[in-house]
Amino acid sequence: MNEIKKAFKKITPHRLDEIKEELKYRDENIVVETKKKKRHYLFAVPVAAVCMAMVLMLLPSTHAVETVVGLDVNPSVELNLDNDYKIVEVKTNNEDGKKIVGDMNLKGSDIEVGVNALIGAMLKEGYIDELKNSLLISVTGDNEQENEKLREQLSLNIDELLKASDINGSIVSQTISDKDIEALAKQYQISVGKAEIIQQLVSKNSLYTFDSLKNLSIHELNLLLQSNQVDQVSITGNASESGYIGKEKAQQIALTDANVSNPEMAKVEMDYDDGVMIYEVEFYKNQVEYDYEINATTGAIVKKEKDNEHSTQSSSQSTQQNQTTSSSNNQISQEQAKSIAKNHAGVSTVSQEKMEKDYDDGIYEYEYEFVSGNYKYEYKINGTTGSILKHEKEYVGQVKINHNDAKQKAFQHAGVSSSNVYDVDVELDDHHYEVSFKSGHYEYEYEISAENGSILSHEKDYDD
Structure with a gap:
């Protein structure tokens, strides 16, 4: 009780009495008082059965796990819930997770109470602040509709808690239905939620791999999510770049090095390459393309390219272009x-x-x-x-799913991981998506309904 009270003192003083009252009876022993009765042998068995049923009804129930809620910052914690959203078990995935849970006994608490206590402890220990303002919520279970409701509610609650501590948080939340992700999480020794985020990034950007991203923090992954515009996750707020030089500084470094002013800016985005967070800066001037990679922490130029191959045309081509x-x-x-x-x-x-x-x-x-x-x-x-x-x-008819949804449907049906596919192509055609890709020694082709995501046809051929 003392540990939970400390975790809540800063951010939820108005909830303490309610929480204390709720936790007050969590471990209370139930005593069934019996009185001596006159013997009625004819009804002895029925009466004993009724008494036993009453005792079982009064004893604490042992509900099966229906839903799992994962919380990842750097501390990684999983809360196993029963069908009443009571915490059945608390699991920690790393040492920081063990530190946050500490001596708190959350078993039997409502999910809201447990999450509030854990977030309070993370704030107290400095795992969430203005420099690292990202947090990941993952909800896994068989009831997708209820999972989505729980995801939305937890996201709103945590956002309020962070704002109460004067932190503009960025909350990444997702529901997970892919059972294969557990194997990936185990393989890379990370949480299921983090594994799902990495899988989405790998499927979105072919330059990423699981091995290259597995050691990134949730905050760093959030920065990549916002640059790559992954569809399967919900993100509130913006991941803080206060710990980096910022987009404007990166842009200025590139323009100064290129000795270019007033260019057409194509993009300035956060990225990750060769173990370093970088800013990708791309711009054009006088039909010349410039590409820079700037170390996001130090401002050093990691890589630069100048594509002026099109300016080395024949004089007649150049004259025609100049006229145009x-x-x-x-x-x-x-x-x-x-x-x-x-x-x-x-x-x-x-x-x-x-x-x-x-x-x-x-x-x-x-x-x-x-x-x-x-x-x-x-x-x-x-x-x-x-x-x-x-x-x-x-x-094309009604289009209710996007390109990435269609692609993931095909991957799931083919039994392949997005990290192991290549030559991926997705095209929207009449009422459906045409999805093609290669994995291992095989080439796959799918037609996925654009309205409901059902598989209309599929082929698998050996790739010579």
Whole structure:
């Protein structure tokens, strides 16, 4: 009781009386008082049976585990719950988790009480602060609808606790239904929740591997999640970059080194490469592309590239290009290209967006694909003038799942891990996604319903 009281003192003083009252009877022994009765041999067996049933009803129940809630910061703790959301067992996945749990006996407590106590202890010990403001909640169980409700409620509760401690937290939350993730977690000796996050990142970015990401903190993984826009997780707030040089400083370092001013900025994003958190800085100037990798902690230039192969054209090609682009050396941004396409299509709300920038026949082009209503739109836009070079509109029916959902459905059915696949391609066609990929010595092709995610067809061929 003293330990829980200390954990709550700072952040939830208004809840202490309620929590104490709830925990007061958790370990109370139940005594059944019996009185001597006159002997009625005819009813002896029924009466004994009724008494036994009453005793069993009064004794503490031993509910089976229905749901598992994982909390990961650096401390990693799992709470096993029964169907009443009472804590059946507390498991710790690392030494920091053991430190946080300490002597607290949370068995029999409501999930809200247990989570509040653990978050309070993490705040007290400095595991969550303004520099490292990320926390991961993972809910695993058979009832997906109830899991989603619990995920949302826990996320809201924890956000309130952090704000009460003057911390603008970034809470990553997810529900997990993939049973295979437990094997990956065991293989890499990390929590199931962290393994699921890494799997999503690996499937989103082919440059990542489990081995390269397994030792990252939840805060570092959150920074990568926000750069890679993973769909399967919910993120509230922004992961703090206060412990790093920041995007503006990284951009300035790259521009100063390149001796470039007023470029078209393509992106400045947090990334991870060769064991170091970096900022990827990409920009264009006078048809030349610049790519920089800046150490996110020290500001040192890790890598830089200058792609000017297209400027070494023949004089006739250069003359033709200069005539084409003489009106303007400034290129339109991605957001401008999107706006041009959506205005032309006459739509405002879109989903399933895919944007690529390429260099073709002496000019930069944006290739933009999106879905609105029951149609898929594809646009090719001149990156300098903003003129529409090509556009298509195709009926695809109701689209309720995204590219990544379709891909994961195919991986799951094929029995392969996203970390072991390559040459992945996902295209939205009439009412379905066409998903193709390779794993091991095999090539797989799937058609996945865009409306409900069902598998319409699949093939598996030996890859020579």
